[in-house]
Amino acid sequence: MDNKVNVKLADGSERRCIKGESIATLAEAISPVLRKNAVAGLANGRLVDLSFAIAEDCAVEIVTLDSEAGLEVYRHSAAHLMAQAIKRLYGGDAVQLGVGPVIQDGFYYDVAVAEPLTPSDLRAIEKEMEAIAKEDLPIVRRVVGRKEASALFEERGERLKLELIRDLPDDAEISVYAQGEFLDLCRGPHLPSTGRIKAFKLLSVAGAYWRGDAANAVLQRIYGTAFLKKSQLDRHLELLAEAKKRDHRKLGKELELFMFSEEAPGMPFYLPKGMVVRTQLEEFSRVFGRKGGYEEVRTPLMLNRRLWEQSGHWDHYKDNMYFAKVDEADFALKPMNCPGHMLVYKNRLRSYRDLPLRLAEFGQVHRHEYSGALNGMMRVRTFCQDDAHLFVRPDQIEEEIGRAIALIDEMYAVFGFAYRIELSTKPEDAMGAQELWDRAERSLEQVLISRGVDYRVNPGDGAFYGPKIDFHIRDAIGRSWQCATVQLDFQMPGKFGLVYAGEDGGKHVPVLIHRAVYGSIDRFVGILTEHYAGAFPLWLAPVQAKIIPVSEADADRARDIRVMLEEAGLRAEADFRQEKLGYKIREAQLEKVPYMLVLGEAERGAGTVSVRKRGDGDIGSRTVRELIAELLAEVAARR
Structure with missing residues (x-):
């Protein structure tokens, strides 16, 4: 009886392996360097652990950390690392674990703990994660029967895990992963050990319904991110900080673009500038x-139900639709x-x-x-x-x-x-x-x-x-x-x-x-x-030019210039407040207005305006007609 199987590798070559040989052993046979960098395998397109036994002819690809699939395994293991740290810090009996999947740029884990977690709690969890990583605990997969799985998690008081086990299909393969004292229900795959996890950061906590069902309890969802190198993590955190500064909800409020109200959840109100x-x-x-x-x-906002049945939306989309009765007939927005x-x-x-x-x-x-x-x-x-x-x-x-x-x-x-x-x-x-x-x-x-x-x-x-x-x-x-x-x-x-x-x-x-x-x-x-971080280009900017008179003596001319700009089709405002010039300029900068036109004694005598451009500062003086021509050309070009 032949105890060999044929394995087709990613480069198209084929190898003969002993039946039952692991992905790790195959990687070692190909190259010791490849084995060192390997974290998982793809067997006939399915992502599996390095311990996966090759039992039949198949296509195998060795997954390394520098691949997309490898990074997914790395982040999944970081989610388990976080769960283990939480269990250690808050006591196994006091923590209920939900699910901990990989998401774009990171991972999360849904947990139930007695008190709301704070930023200082996240820092403590991170420190415990670092300690567990240093322990370099082996991460071991084991396939178990439904009865054994239930017994394992019942012993640990994990009622959420028991619910997941109960709802698995009858023919589902059930696997658990152990790392030290920690055990989790998971399909995997995972890294060979906790020591492979080098750079991570816990980012935030939010509420989340268990299994996405509003009828269930609200758990705490802890978001984190993990990268192969600290430099990559630092770069990602810089981008997150920049994204926070650019958050449209924050800028929308500051720049008076749009608003939301509890009277219409999820339905934006556009303010004049927006x-x-x-x-x-x-x-x-x-x-x-x-x-x-x-x-x-x-076309109308609301149409009869029979139209949506005819289009197929009723069968495929009705759970996402709003309905109303009109003259005893069913209509839908x-x-x-x-x-x-x-x-x-x-x-x-x-x-x-x-x-x-x-x-x-x-x-x-x-x-x-x-x-x-x-x-x-x-x-x-x-x-x-x-x-x-x-x-x-x-x-x-x-x-x-x-x-x-x-x-x-x-x-x-x-x-x-x-x-x-x-x-x-x-x-x-x-x-x-x-x-x-x-x-x-x-x-x-x-x-x-x-x-x-x-x-x-x-x-x-x-x-x-x-x-x-x-x-x-x-x-x-x-x-x-x-x-x-x-x-x-x-x-x-x-x-x-x-x-x-x-x-x-x-x-x-x-x-x-x-x-x-x-x-x-x-x-x-x-x-x-x-x-644009709120600094819209001229053609899109809600206010294209702000006229800033230095004193009351320049107010009438400021009004005249505003009219000239508006008649030319430009959007302009004038700041007549009795404030210092520097204050009014800073205010216009915070409003991200593309052009500021300053009117003082010198400009009054020369018949010009002093122009400040967003990002460039003072760009010199112009006559109003010269400035209008420049601005209209910039608008037309949509630069």
Whole structure:
């Protein structure tokens, strides 16, 4: 009987291994250096511990710390390190452990302890984590039966773990990880020992419902981050500090852009200055829309339930919708604009000559979000989508998608946004025939390939009606935000019975392309506020120029200049307060006004204004007409 198995490595080579050999042993056989750097393995695409036994022919990749998967294992182990430290500090019986997953840039662990944790508590937990790391405890995985798992955690009084075990599928493999006296229920994988964890920081504590259910108890969620080197951790903490300074919620309040109220949770109120930013973004989009042949429409906020059943939203999205009774019929606030645009298309007969038909709308939508998920302008319950739906013939698909990508590229360049692209494919809850999905995915892929675009596939993350191309922009401090999207839909036009008269005289079903650039205008306002740290470029700035008279003698001239600027189409304010000049200049700087125009005795005599530019300071004197010309040129260029 052959006790050997064939292993295909990441470089395409193959090795013969003894059946039952571990990933660690395989790594050692390949290279002692590789074994030293190895932290886990990928067996047929599944992330496993180094102790994983190779029992059959398979593809194996050795995972090292300098890989994305390796960093995930590292951070997962840091979450367990934190849980062990908490148990040691607060007593095993007094702590209930929930779950501790890896998240972007770090990890968290949900715990129940008697008292709310404070910043000083986090520092104490960090010190205990450092001590456990120095102990270099082996981290050992063991597969157990359901009965043994229950007994282990019942003995420790871990009622939350017992609940997780109870709800596991009957055929689930149950594994536990031990490090010293600490035991946790976990799928893994983990590092070989605690000593491999070098650089970490606990960041904050927040409340979180157990298992995300508002009917359950609120636990304390401790957030942390971990990196391979202290220098990487320090750099990340610097970025977090910068992000805190740029927080749109803080700046939105300081700059009087927007507000929130308990009377409308998750629903932003735009203040006058914030409304200026939003209006400028809408008008900017309209310029590109008109150039691209889009026609703007407006559809109702609320539509009958039967429309949402017809579109598929009732089956796939009703848990995120708001409902109302009108004349004994069920209505829903729209979570998306698509069905309304189907009705606009169907309003009259269409010919192949009418296509492509490009409909655009700044459509207000409502989506139910849990209160714990709300986050300023970034996650709200009502927002405005810069939505567009393109009804096209099959032969127009690739050209129109290419035009949409070009439009997005041109608009993002104005804001200084670089981006990466993902192709998101069929999700589990998809509707429609597989052949239509295959056709749609091929079409999107072909457009990206023909344009020479770098992209990665995001399996299973498409919309329920079609695959999509998502644009992830990168802001001034390197954070990624998913905003623009182009989605291809062979489903919805057929569901609504949309047709056009073809050149052959027959009836044909159009193909639908969903397109958004901002995605959510409200979220985009929040992103831009942080991207620019509140210092909006001149064309977007709520107040473009502040006129500062030095004394009462200059007040009348200040009023006249403000009128001149406003008549030229510029947004200006004048500061007539009886305060010192330096104080008024500092106030304007805090308000992040792009230009300050100082009027004093010297300027009065010369018929000029002294100009201070944000970030540059004093840039000299100008006549008012010269300054207006300069500012209008800067606005027009959207620099």
